Amino acid sequence: MWLNRDIVSIGDFSVEEIMEVLDRANKMLPYASSGHPKKPLADKIVATLFYEPSTRTRLSFESAAMRLGARVLSLGSLEASSVAKGETLSDTIRIINSYSDAIVLRHPSEGAARLASEYADVPVINAGDGAGQHPTQTLLDMFTIWKELGQINGKSIGFVGDLKYGRTVHSLSKALSLFDVSLYFISPEELKIPKHIRRDIEKRIPVKETKNLDEVIESLDVLYVTRIQKERFPDIEEYKKVAGIYVIRPSLLSRGRKNLIVMHPLPRVDEIPAEIDNLPQAKYFKQASNGIPVRMAILDMILGSE
Amino acid sequence: MNEEKMLKVEKIRRGTVIDHIPVGRAFKVLKILRISTDPGVTVSVAIHVKSKKMGLKDVVKIEDRILDSSELNKIALIAEGGTITIVEDYSVIKKFVVKLPDIITGILKCSNARCVSNMESAIKPSFTLLSKNPLSIKCHYCEREMETDEIMDSIL
Structure with missing residues (x-):
């Protein structure tokens, strides 16, 4: 079922499949920093094809592949490649297809990974397509919640910041809505969660929308913080006013539940000051490092070592 | 005159009748069929027609033009459940309800x-x-x- 499967959108996953990935990621955890002793992907080649720079995501995939013993082919600079000569994505994919056993693709156009999966015989993993999907990010977020809190069902998750444009929030909230959770969307008026996403989520689980983080902090098990981008505001003063409201302070967290965790897809700017980093609630660096076991799990499942 | 009779009176010799268009959408039907750029086609439009099934509906009759499947699919997008009647020599040779594919x-x-x-x-x-x-x-x-x-x- 997993062998050669494309990993394009979190929407393609059932609850059982998500749990299967989290479970496998948990088994990979001991090998995430030292490498898998059996090198299960020793005879495999993983190609990373990044049409836009995202060094961390690329390195995370490459590290995960190498930890499993696979070799990695990385697209060099775009200027030097056929892409710069105007080759279409579908043509590029048809060529790279014969060079590797899996393709990890990052592309600025939404839906690029779906397109690539139709042209490639080898499995395609979406490493972010514009403002679209980034399923391994969603899975590592879910892994972090599951690992830190013991389960996903029964938890209350609050998203704060830019909920309008933040794709991590859209994908994660949709995926979480398959579970028995409560979601809180905390944002300024200008950056509210898009209506169609809220409508879809509300069919399955309770949702609360508010501007006031103070009001809901005591109800949360997870506080998922996102960056509010300057460029979303025509007026810099307006930006400062809005961004200032959602800065996470120790005094705020001290009012939260005992096991509250704070997550962030990173990079952060001012929304989480450094003084939070050493508090027990801060899990965002752990979250980032969970990218390795989750990506190892995915690679191992689709390239079929078992 | 009830609607059935009215439609009979204005029978066309050859062409397509699109009935049961949701009220207000007749001009959208014309737009997607690019009727306005084809002066060779005679079109009758009835809007706000009383309908037992729909309350009010629109009807479009296009003479000397038989719609192809791509055009029918486009109509299904804006008039799901609409009825298409294909007429040749004043007689109905085909009548069906447009349906949107999955x-x-x-x-x-x-x-x-x-x-x-x-x-x-x-x-x-x-x-x-x-x-x-x-x-x-x-x-x-x-x-x-x-x-x-x-x-x-x-x-x-």
């Missing part, structure tokens, strides 16, 4: 400018039908969900 391909583009289906000429935009009423579809590639107004603006 997968809609080749008749509209994605409204998301950043969608890969708008970038690569080799691919056909494709959409999954999410709901008929209200109409909602999802792009196969970028997963953008589109509703009636956006769909109208995106018909090819």
Whole structure:
């Protein structure tokens, strides 16, 4: 079922499949920093094809592949490649297809990974397509919640910041809505969660929308913080006013539940000051490092070592 | 005069009758069929026609033109459940209800400018039908969900 499967959108996953990935990621955890002793992907080649720079995501995939013993082919600079000569994505994919056993693709156009999966015989993993999907990010977020809190069902998750444009929030909230959770969307008026996403989520689980983080902090098990981008505001003063409201302070967290965790897809700017980093609630660096076991799990499942 | 009689009186010799168009959509039907750019075609439009089934409806009759399947699919997008009657020599040779397929391909583009289906000429935009009423579809590639107004603006 997993062998050669494309990993394009979190929407393609059932609850059982998500749990299967989290479970496998948990088994990979001991090998995430030292490498898998059996090198299960020793005879495999993983190609990373990044049409836009995202060094961390690329390195995370490459590290995960190498930890499993696979070799990695990385697209060099775009200027030097056929892409710069105007080759279409579908043509590029048809060529790279014969060079590797899996393709990890990052592309600025939404839906690029779906397109690539139709042209490639080898499995395609979406490493972010514009403002679209980034399923391994969603899975590592879910892994972090599951690992830190013991389960996903029964938890209350609050998203704060830019909920309008933040794709991590859209994908994660949709995926979480398959579970028995409560979601809180905390944002300024200008950056509210898009209506169609809220409508879809509300069919399955309770949702609360508010501007006031103070009001809901005591109800949360997870506080998922996102960056509010300057460029979303025509007026810099307006930006400062809005961004200032959602800065996470120790005094705020001290009012939260005992096991509250704070997550962030990173990079952060001012929304989480450094003084939070050493508090027990801060899990965002752990979250980032969970990218390795989750990506190892995915690679191992689709390239079929078992 | 009831609607049945009126339609009989204005029988056409050859062409297509599109009946049971949701009220207010007749001009959209003309727009997607590009009727206004084809002076050789005679068209009758009836709007706000009383209907037992729908309360009010619109009706369009196009003379000397038989719609092809791509045009019928486009009509289904804006007049799901509409009735198409094909007439030859004053007699009905075919009558059927237009239905939206579960997968809609080749008749509209994605409204998301950043969608890969708008970038690569080799691919056909494709959409999954999410709901008929209200109409909602999802792009196969970028997963953008589109509703009636956006769909109208995106018909090819």
